[in-house]
Amino acid sequence: MSLRIRHGLRQIRRSMLSVDTAEHRTPAELTRSANNVVLLSRFYYVFLAYLVGTGHYPFGDAYSGGPPTAPLWPIRLVEQLVGTDWLGYEIALTAAGLLFALGAAAAPGTFVLRFGAFLHLFVHVAIRNSYGSINHGVHVLLLVGFALLFLPGRRHRQLHERNNVRRCLTSLWLAQSVILLSYTLSGIWKIWYGRLELFSSDALTRILLDRLLAEADEIPLLLPFVAQHNWLAQSMWWLTLYIEIFALLVVFRPHLHRPIGAVLMLFHITSDLLMNISFSLNIVMVGLFLLLSPLAPDRFSLSGTVRSLPIVGLPFRIMKRRQRSQRPQQTERVWLVYDGECPMCNNYAQYLRLRQSVGEFVLVDARQGGPIVDEVRRLPHDLNDGMVVKIGDRHYVGHEALHVLALLSTDHGAFNKFNRLAFSSPLISRFTYPLMKAGRWVLLKLKGVAPISPDG
Known part of the structure; x- marks a missing residue:
């Protein structure tokens, strides 16, 4: 019984984390990703310097003009070290934070500069939350x-060293984790706090109406429209819960980094236009470390993105694994026996490109004869009923041949992409192939070409 439980947990973990959609990366690609992480850190510290220099969190405006009424432990520690008059040196504190941030942007490899920028921001967040209320706007x-x-x-400037690449990628994963964890915690809080109204058909509509009363002086732009269309409000409510609950899993699914990053940025923009709730700092962080993620695939893949989606992508992952199990093993040679007089068959054979795992792709015109054609004639199959694919000692005829070639074809070129999309499913191949065979018969009739002779 315990073995079954462990096996079930292993399958669940594999389904949630290892979705088989991430591309294999070479050491050179990992090194490039590590260098891009350092580049993103430069942008982060430049943005931090902009916030300090433009007064977005100066040591003075973040407080009520007086000493903290409920100082947190970092503020108590600072007061014990330097006294209670340290807030009076606002210009010096701001200048120190600006120098540390600019220094870290110029030399991100210097730990002292990064730590100084972090410490300056840490003290600011602590003093900002030392007046009896917590503000989450700067936590991410x-x-x-x-x-x-x-x-x-x-x-450790030489990023080609394995340990340095690992440290860069670990830093990136940690940054992505803390960003996405905030959304997962928000989703859990929504479920726990509103568990009695979770399945209510007008949950978000009532929230918007309450917000409308609270924001009577400055009504958000989208609030009246969404509040009048309950179906839209409910769809946004369920989409928000889905994205937030499973946000943390995105760290392990590179195909989702950029799509989910774009969705989260759009989510914050919509929240501002819908409820006057602005998280501008979150938008920048999501844009840097998700939308510009160095681990995201270079090319967008719709199929990879859909398969990576939690729960929603499960049937697509099952279908993909089934296709892999049906795909022929690596072979040195693949023969395709087709009708060279059929324009449709001839174009299909000429444009088809197979994977590199196939050593040689041999096209054989059934009307020209030869050893392979004679071998096919001995099968219980009429060449006029469809093409034949030979792989090793096995023969695939008709719709089976079409399906196998789709599994072996590449993703390069519009024709091969369409071929894989249309015929990688055996069910679609089975129902589509008779139409193609009828089209072949019509084309041969128009050309006045006789069918292939069974005896050659």
Whole structure:
């Protein structure tokens, strides 16, 4: 019984984390990704310097003009070290934060500069939340700064070393994890707090109406329209819950980095237009470490994205694994026996391109004869009923041949992409092939070409 439970848990973990959609990366590609992580860290510290220099969180405006009424432990520690008058040096504190941020942007390999920028932001967040209420607007920015502390030091400039590449990627994963964890926690809080109204048909509509009363002086742009269309509000509610609950899994699914990053950025923009709730810092962090993720595939793949989706992509992953199990093993040679007088068959054979695992792709015109054609004639199959594929000692005829070639074809070129999309499913191949055979018969009649002779 315990073995069954462990096997079930292993299958669940494999389904959730290892979705077989990430492309295999060479050491050179990993090194390039590590260099891109360092480049993203430069942008982060430039943005941090912009926030400090433009006064987005100066040591003065973040407070009520007086000492903290409920100081947190970092503020108590600072007061014990330097006294209670340290807030009066606002210009010096701001200048120190600006220098650390600019220095870290110029030399991200220097740990002292990164730590100084993080410490300055950490003290700001602590003092901002030392007045009896918690403001979450800067927490993601702070946690990403903590993740970047794990970048390789100045003495590790050669990123081709395995340990340095690992440290860069670990820093990236940690930054993505803290960003996406905030959304997962938000989704869990929504379910726990509104568990009695989770399946209510007008949950978000009532929330919007309450917001409308609270924002009577400044009504958000989209609020009246969405509140009047309950189906739209309910769809947005369920989509928000789905994305937030499973957000943390996106770290393990590179195909989702950019799509989910774009969706989360759109989510914050919509929240601002719908409820006057703005998380501008989150938009920048999501854009840097998800939309520009160095681990995301270079080319967008719709099939890879759909298969990577939690729960929704499960049937597509099952279908993909079934196709892999049906795909012939690596072979040195594949023969395709077809009718050279049929324009449709001839174009299909000429444009088809197979994977590199196939050593040689041999096209054989059934009307020209030969040893392979004679071998096919001995099968219980009429060459006029469809093409034949030979792989090793096995023969695939008709719709089976079409399906096998689709599994072996590449993704390069519009024709091969369409071929894989249309015929990689055996069910579609079975129902489509009779139409193609009828089209062949019509074309041969128009050309006045006789059928292939059974005896050659």
